């Protein structure tokens with residue numbers, strides 16, 4: 001192996017059993033295209049200066065003059081770096097006590113109503129300070145990277161005050177994440193008396209002007225015990241005016257009008273959908289709003305799964321994400337989510353791969369650079385410890401990620 005001169009880099013991943021990537025160049029993919037994966041056997045991926053420059057069969061590998069680092073891909077398969085488009089990874093503390101209480105029968109919404117749940121993470125996050133949060137997110141980001149996630153979104157929403165919301169957004173941005181402002185996640189104790197309308201008013205007046213400079217999108221939790229559709233409309237409309245893309249947590253426990261609102265406002269995505277019925281499915285299928293499914297969250301809370309197959313079959317644009325957070329989904333693994341998508345949602349491995357690569361990249365406004373292995377796109381590659389890429393979904397909870405490459409450099413390896 002020879003190394004590349006400083007300032008430039010060349011990485012050849014060679015002798016791969018397979019390279020698998022969503023077909024085509026458009027995004028999001030839906031209908032039949034959701035399940036179209038191009039597979040090259042006995043293949044290589046050439047990365048130069050952070051971009052993929054060539055993907056092909058070994059027999060087509062050109063003579064490479066000059067220094068090139070080589071990575072042995074024998075018995076491995078390559079897929080695009082995974083994109084986690086919905087996480088709450090910027091939190092302090094944990095909720096392991098709550099997890100044990102839930103295992104003994106306590107309900108998630110009941111714990112929240114009693115001042116625990118999301119609000120207990122708000123207390124820990126406020127107390128951690130910006131440096132504490134930085135350290136916590138670095139730890140969580142490392143877990144995500146080892147699970148194959150090379151691009152992640154993370155939301156605020158555990159500050160619920162001006163200072164901590166903005167600190168969360170700064171920390172996410174500095175850690176290389178895509179920041180989403182989730183000021184409207186829960187009503188904080190300071191506004192318990194005045195209620196949601198007054199809290200939304202405060203968010204828009206005191207936090208939005210700076211949040212809009214740090215975040216790429218805004219998100220709101222539309223649910224009983226959180227925000228109703230009217231409050232969400234007010235929050236999202238103001239956020240859109242300030243230049244943010246729109247996202248919603250909707251239909252997690254009840255159908256609360258979030259699907260119609262997402263479509264009305266032209267949101268990028270609506271996420272959760274565990275309670276969505278046939279009308280919501282049909283409305284989403286006829287819209288450009290991406291349905292982001294979070295089966296690890298449904299599993300973790302022992303809730304019904306979202307209607308994944310119905311959405312995919314009716315032609316909705318579907319993405320998959322972890323929802324990584326300390327309360328409803330303490331799980332950073334997109335491979336595990338792909339396994340759940342196939343076993344619980346009725347998606348095929350091919351649909352699952354597109355959903356957590358190109359479609360997730362579209363949700364984050366990055367499908368022009370991420371989510372496929374093709375010349376000109378970012379050299380983010382996951383090498384799976386299997387000679388068939390479908391192990392991504394098949395090896396449930398197993399050590400399926402062998403090596404992670406981001407920007408053409410190896411950033412995580414399972415083997416020493």
Ligand code: NIG
Pocket residue numbers: 088117118121221249252297323325326327328329
């Ligand atoms: O997406 N449902 C709202 N928010 C998160 C959970 C946050 C938490 O429990 O800390 C979710 O499930």
Ligand code: FE
Pocket residue numbers: 086087088249323
């Ligand atoms: Fe969430």
